[in-house]
Amino acid sequence: MDKIAVVTGATGGMGREIIADLARTHHVYALGRRAEALEGLDNITPVAIDLVADIEDLPLPELERVDVLVHAAARAEHFSVDSARPADWRAQMDLNVHAPAEVTRLLLPALRAAGGTVVFINSGAGRHSYADNVIYAATKHALYALADGLRLAEPDIRVSTVAPGPTDTPMLQGLQDYNPEHVIAPVEVARAIRAVVDAGPTTQLTEVQVRPRLELAQRAALGRD
Numbered sequence: 001m002d003k004i005a006v007v008t009g010a011t012g013g014m015g016r017e018i019i020a021d022l023a024r025t026h027h028v029y030a031l032g033r034r035a036e037a038l039e040g041l042d043n044i045t046p047v048a049i050d051l052v053a054d055i056e057d058l059p060l061p062e063l064e065r066v067d068v069l070v071h072a073a074a075r076a077e078h079f080s081v082d083s084a085r086p087a088d089w090r091a092q093m094d095l096n097v098h099a100p101a102e103v104t105r106l107l108l109p110a111l112r113a114a115g116g117t118v119v120f121i122n123s124g125a126g127r128h129s130y131a132d133n134v135i136y137a138a139t140k141h142a143l144y145a146l147a148d149g150l151r152l153a154e155p156d157i158r159v160s161t162v163a164p165g166p167t168d169t170p171m172l173q174g175l176q177d178y179n180p181e182h183v184i185a186p187v188e189v190a191r192a193i194r195a196v197v198d199a200g201p202t203t204q205l206t207e208v209q210v211r212p213r214l215e216l217a218q219r220a221a222l223g224r225d
Contacts, residue, residue, distance in 0.1 A: 002027040002043070004066050004114070008051060008103060009073030011037050013169025014121065017190040018070055019044055022197070026068060029061050031103075051099035052091075058106060065114040066107050068197055071100040072121045076136040076171055084135055091180045096139035101146055111157050117204075119193055120147045124211075131188035135177070151206065158204035160196045164189050184212055 003026045009015040010030035019028045023043040030038050035046035049059060051073055074096050079088050104111075104118060111118065126140035127131065144161060151159035166172055167184040189210055196205045216225065 003068070004110075005029070005068040005070065006061075006063070006064055006066055006103075006107065007031065007070045007072060008100070009071075009121075010046070011035070012072060012074075013171065014164075014167065014186045014189050015072045017186040018193055020073055021187075021190040022068065022193055029063070031060075031073075044176045050174070051103070052094045055094065055099060055102055058102060060103065060106055063107070063110045065116070066110040067116045068119070069104065069107055069111060069116065070119045070121070071103070072195060073099060073120065074123075074139075074171065076133065076175060078132050078134045078175065080132050081134055089135055089138075092139050093142070096136070097142045097146065100114040100143070102180045104150065108154070108157075112154070115156055115158075117160065117194055118147075118150065119160050119162055121189070122147075122161045122183055122210075124163060124165045125164055126161075158196075158199070160205050160208065162192050162196060162208045162210065164188065164192075165209075166216060178216070182212065182214070182216060184210060 001005045005022045005026035005028045007015060007019050007028060008031045009023040010019050011032035019030045024027050028044045029047050030044050031047045031049045035048035038044055039167050047061060063224060075092055075186050109211040120143050122143050123140045125137040126144050147159050147161045164184050167186055168180045192208050199205050
């Protein structure tokens with residue numbers, strides 16, 4: 001029987017690489033608002049879902065076991081404390097924090113049955129705040145707390161945070177100008193998740209930081225733009 005993986009944000013820049021990698025060894029339930037874009041892919045079942053609009057009654061597949069759950073859905077827009085309003089905070093908190101908490105809660109029986117692994121995609125912003133990106137940073141700080149709390153409460157489930165730095169995705173394209181060769185390729189994030197999933201039975205990789213070979217600030221200081 002195939003192992004089972006569930007991935008949110010499956011049609012995003014990282015999501016497609018994550019499901020492609022996991023589908024080599026798992027049957028992947030790929031959750032996304034544009035699930036039709038995944039039709040016909042081998043070993044993948046697309047699941048059309050809006051994690052925010054449907055959060056009170058999420059139409060998740062009924063699964064007896066889940067070996068891997070990856071939370072890749074996220075959003076980010078530039079806001080400072082001064083410019084942000086309550087609706088702006090809610091929009092990012094709902095997708096970046098509330099949705100992974102609720103999806104995890106609903107899938108806990110299946111994760112427990114499999115002794116599964118939960119992977120939260122975090123960010124460098126989860127450890128450092130920014131004046132013009134304060135909401136996103138706050139949500140990623142909260143996501144660390146969610147991951148750590150889940151690990152303490154569920155000792156039979158492995159819980160990992162994979163935190164990439166700037167990655168070549170549509171979300172980053174909406175935040176800044178950059179050279180794709182200077183940031184992380186999404187496939188490298190998928191490889192980091194694979195390392196977490198394939199960790200031996202006596203261990204868990206609780207946090208994996210994925211950084212560019214040369215940090216953007218360092219690159220600028222060295223005049224390598």
